Amino acid sequence: MPATVVPEASRRANDVDPRLVDGLLAAGMSIVVAVVATADIEDTGRAGPLSYFFAAGFGALMLARRHRPRLVLVLTVLGIFVYYAVQLPPIGIALPAVAALYSAAEADRTRAAIATGAVLVSVAAYARVEEGVPAAYLFSYDLLTDIALVAAAIALGVSVRSRREARAHQEQVRLLIAAEERREADRRRQAERVGIARDLHDTIGHTLSVIAVHSNVAAEAIGHDEAAAARAVEQIRAATSATLRELRATVKLLRTPGSQSVEPSSIGLAGLPRLAARAEEAGMNVTLEMHADPRKLDAAVDAAAYRIVQESLTNVLRHSAAGRATVVARLRNGTLDLRITDDGHGAPGRDPSTKGGGRGIQGMAERVGLLGGTFTAGNRAGGGFEVRATLPGRLVP
Structure with a gap:
């Protein structure tokens, strides 16, 4: 021996x-x-x-x-x-x-x-x-x-x-x-970094879409409708101010050793009305159907639901040329069902049963998969595009 x-x-x-x-x-x-x-x-x-x-x-x-x-x-x-x-x-x-x-x-x-x-x-x-x-x-x-x-x-x-x-x-x-504990801590830190990067992508992407829409409105209204141009500039200012606050909170989180990743109170189902209002200010009619109590959801599920809706509405503003979008959040038997649909032209050449294409859709699928849910995204049979996510209301320890 x-x-x-x-x-x-x-x-x-x-x-x-x-x-x-x-x-x-x-x-x-x-x-x-x-x-x-x-x-x-x-x-x-x-x-x-x-x-x-x-x-x-x-x-x-x-x-x-x-x-x-x-x-x-x-x-x-x-x-x-x-x-x-x-x-x-x-x-x-x-x-x-x-x-x-x-x-x-x-x-x-x-x-x-x-x-x-x-x-x-x-x-x-x-x-x-x-x-x-x-x-x-x-x-x-x-x-x-x-x-x-x-x-x-x-x-x-x-x-x-x-x-x-x-x-x-x-x-x-x-x-x-x-x-092994050190490796696990490294994995957790890496997962937190990926989550922060995904959140920044969603936040900045949504804000840039709003800015793009309102800047076009302002450009067309200057010299013809100064009030409309002023309203568009004000919407841009409000959107950028909110995004800057969230970015500052994220940077503070990164600079504070040992701090826990805590989502702002507006990042959740409770923040969906404000999110829908921003999309409407950008010129899209949004119908919001809330049949879920955020208090019955784990914080991670609540935040993920908000980010999925945010990314979906951002994609609608950027790519679909839709005039109307519908957001449905329903909690039934401990399962949260999210459905976001629009009446735009959809994604060319994509079957309604496919599970995603671009980085935004891929990020949503990853977010849902990490929480043990299911995700689909694709063209609707009657026209437009649909994103659907099913998430557990409570995470199993």
């Missing part, structure tokens, strides 16, 4: 300095072995500087346990065999190897640790039999003690490694979640 990479920040936050841990482990191993050798439980009388040298050596090997766990394990076993070969005081064959076995298991060298532990226990059992130790004592105490020490050391090393890998996995999951 490859070594698990733990981020540096996580190591600093969760772990003690490894050099301190290794130093304490080395000191502890040296002291324990030295104390057991000094105790000389079999009263051999051979405790002395050489046994303490071996004790220091067993401890010193722990300083390299992280980088060379297998080598430390092999040298520890060889050191134990040499220790007993020179007939120093007994210290237990498993005790000096406990730290090395633990380190090997912690470094994911579990198989090597188990194999080494089995060798040590087997050699110890054979040596005790050769010494004439009774089999009952050997199997009931001595052998079980060695097996317990070896198993405990290996189990502890595996446990520590598992916890470390679990922490590393949790850190990786946390980083992945944070990255």
Whole structure:
């Protein structure tokens, strides 16, 4: 298994300095072995500087346990065999190897640790039999003690490694979640930018259409009907003032970090009478049939309905040469049905069942699709053009 990479920040936050841990482990191993050798439980009388040298050596090997766990394990076993070969005081064959076995298991060298532990226990059992130790004592105490020490050391090393890998996995999951949250925030910002761009397109397009119509009226009336020219100029001024206010609100939204996109109160079904009045001022007769309560709609649906009507009336003013348009908004069984029709010449070569053509119609279709609705736009069988959108009144969380 490859070594698990733990981020540096996580190591600093969760772990003690490894050099301190290794130093304490080395000191502890040296002291324990030295104390057991000094105790000389079999009263051999051979405790002395050489046994303490071996004790220091067993401890010193722990300083390299992280980088060379297998080598430390092999040298520890060889050191134990040499220790007993020179007939120093007994210290237990498993005790000096406990730290090395633990380190090997912690470094994911579990198989090597188990194999080494089995060798040590087997050699110890054979040596005790050769010494004439009774089999009952050997199997009931001595052998079980060695097996317990070896198993405990290996189990502890595996446990520590598992916890470390679990922490590393949790850190990786946390980083992945944070990255996904950043990507989701970027997607939301991008969606907001697209929505703002679409709103600006609708607003400016509608206003320019109104300005174009009234500027033509003013141009024709100058010198013949000054009052009509003045009214046309006033309509242009009113339209541009309203659009500038909306543009300033949009720019303020873009400049304010963390602000939420909030539609002005006039952007919704409640603003349709004013929208129809602007179209009538541009010379088109608009019939508005409202059978929907804006309070029963989600804000996003209410704003989308307004933008669809605005874009549809803009297209009528620009392209259809229509004299009359009808806007119907009906809320029934939680579904908002919008229908905008005109008596113009329609779109050349377009079948009534088609779903859109230009960028304006495409933008309306996208807006409806994002809200889970349906959209159609095309020529009417009896003449003129029809835009129809069906939207859910409430969005499902």
